[in-house]
Amino acid sequence: MKIEFYLNSHLVVVDVDPMQSLLHTLRGTMNHNATKEGCGEGECGACSVLFNNRLVNACMMPIGQVQGGDVMTLEGLRQTEKGQCVINALLEAKGVQCGFCTPGMVLALYALLEVDANPTEQVIRTAISGNLCRCTGYGMIVEAAKIAAQKGEGLW
Numbered sequence: 619m620k621i622e623f624y625l626n627s628h629l630v631v632v633d634v635d636p637m638q639s640l641l642h643t644l645r646g647t648m649n650h651n652a653t654k655e656g657c658g659e660g661e662c663g664a665c666s667v668l669f670n671n672r673l674v675n676a677c678m679m680p681i682g683q684v685q686g687g688d689v690m691t692l693e694g695l696r697q698t699e700k701g702q703c704v705i706n707a708l709l710e711a712k713g714v715q716c717g718f719c720t721p722g723m724v725l726a727l728y729a730l731l732e733v734d735a736n737p738t739e740q741v742i743r744t745a746i747s748g749n750l751c752r753c754t755g756y757g758m759i760v761e762a763a764k765i766a767a768q769k770g771e772g773l774w
């Protein structure tokens with residue numbers, strides 16, 4: 619089935635099984651590999667992308683549901699000033715260690731800051747609660763969110 623959608627602001631068309639996940643379509647069919655596969659069952663958040671400005675697990679979304687929608691992945695977000703702001707904050711706070719959770723974390727922090735430019739620690743922890751990180755203990759990622767909010771003042 620032909621599925622048409624916007625990927626990082628570009629109109630794309632793929633011809634795939636509509637039940638194939640968005641994640642496998644991105645990585646396997648379209649060679650967009652920034653989005654990671656962890657658990658494959660909606661538990662780890664490694665595959666987080668934005669769908670119509672909402673954070674979703676791409677492993678759980680059939681590509682058929684993406685028809686006509688708008689997907690943003692790290693490949694697109696890192697080209698933007700806001701994306702760079704979040705990435706630089708994660709680097710500054712040493713919130714990137716093995717890096718496996720990082721693409722999903724960048725999307726999750728961006729999604730948070732888009733709705734709350736100055737989040738409290740509790741709000742940050744809730745916002746990243748669907749994104750597992752085995753390395754950092756989360757403190758550095760919480761710090762990164764605060765840095766991104768502070769350094770991106772006026773951006774968000």
Ligand code: FES
Nearest residue numbers: 656657658663677
């Ligand atoms: S790979 Fe999608 S939530 Fe873990």
Ligand code: FES
Nearest residue numbers: 716719751752753
């Ligand atoms: S930096 Fe390794 S899982 Fe988060």
